[in-house]
Amino acid sequence: GKTLIMSLSFVIWAMDSFCYQQFGMAGKTIGSFKRNVWFLLKILLRLRGYAVEERVTDSFATIRKNGIENYFYLFGGKDERSQQLVQGFTSAGFFFDEVVLMPQSFVNQAVARCSVEGAKLWFNCNPDSPYHWFKLEWIDQLERKNALRIHFIMDDNPSLSKSVKERYKRMFSGIFYDRFILGLWVLAEGIIYDMWSDTENVFDDKDVPATLKHDKMRYIVIDYGTTNPMVFLDIWDDGITVWQMDEYYYDSRLKGRQKTDSQYGDDFEKFVGDD
Numbered sequence: 021g022k023t024l025i026m027s028l029s030f031v032i033w034a035m036d037s038f039c040y041q042q043f044g045m046a047g048k049t050i051g052s053f054k055r056n057v058w059f060l061l062k063i064l065l066r067l068r069g070y071a072v073e074e075r076v077t078d079s080f081a082t083i084r085k086n087g088i089e090n091y092f093y094l095f096g097g098k099d100e101r102s103q104q105l106v107q108g109f110t111s112a113g114f115f116f117d118e119v120v121l122m123p124q125s126f127v128n129q130a131v132a133r134c135s136v137e138g139a140k141l142w143f144n145c146n147p148d149s150p151y152h153w154f155k156l157e158w159i160d161q162l163e164r165k166n167a168l169r170i171h172f173i174m175d176d177n178p179s180l181s182k183s184v185k186e187r188y189k190r191m192f193s194g195i196f197y198d199r200f201i202l203g204l205w206v207l208a209e210g211i212i213y214d215m216w217s218d219t220e221n222v223f224d225d226k227d228v229p230a231t232l233k234h235d236k237m238r239y240i241v242i243d244y245g246t247t248n249p250m251v252f253l254d255i256w257d258d259g260i261t262v263w264q265m266d267e268y269y270y271d272s273r274l275k276g277r278q279k280t281d282s283q284y285g286d287d288f289e290k291f292v293g294d295d
Contacts, residue, residue, distance in 0.1 A: 021177035022144050023117055027061050030115040030142045035088050041112035042091045048121040049096040050079050057117050097122035100276025103129035112136035120145040124153045147205040155205050174201045232256050250284055252291050
């Protein structure tokens with residue numbers, strides 16, 4: 021489906037646009053990338069007349085056609101340490117397969133490596149939470165990033181027969197149907213506050229009463245976590261409406277580094293401030 025089409029398009033674009041340049045291609049792990057992308061991609065490239073010379077032990081390949089030659093390096097972006105793999109790498113383009121499975125630090129480091137004039141970034145993924153970093157930093161920032169988004173649904177997949185598509189539609193429901201069949205970025209089922217409304221429960225600074233922080237009740241709500249996220253909420257109650265004015269959120273799994281209780285204590289003091 022999208023992975024095979026996009027990976028092939030990435031290589032064709034690279035070969036049409038550059039010569040003697042380096043490119044990066046990444047998956048969650050190098051093993052998963054070779055299995056899910058590279059195996060079939062090599063076959064398609066050779067069928068289209070490209071010569072693919074592979075150095076398996078180095079996860080590296082040289083691709084040639086009509087006197088054009090470029091170099092493709094394969095990476096795995098499985099954790100925070102993976103960013104070290106691309107440090108110092110100079111690239112004319114990077115392809116990320118299932119980018120939502122990769123840590124933001126790895127992706128940011130790879131993006132920073134694309135310093136060749138005309139370099140482009142190619143991402144594909146299945147949807148996740150609407151609060152996933154990739155959704156917030158890229159999909160919601162298309163104009164600022166000068167990016168193009170193509171939204172695929174399962175029916176767009178040319179490799180699936182009609183009967184297989186119908187079977188998948190019967191198999192999935194709820195969040196899985198929305199994500200895998202419709203390609204929507206939705207929250208998981210079982211969320212505590214299922215009555216949440218972005219219209220009713222989100223406010224702008226201009227909506228906050230000027231007198232809110234004078235003679236009103238303030239609460240600091242804490243959800244303690246070390247392996248799980250640590251959360252502080254700054255809550256003000258004016259007797260009619262409860263306003264969440266600020267939030268502290270630290271996910272040690274996502275960041276790849278745990279904080280000590282002392283560090284959380286320092287963060288808490290800064291969060292509370294002098295109010």
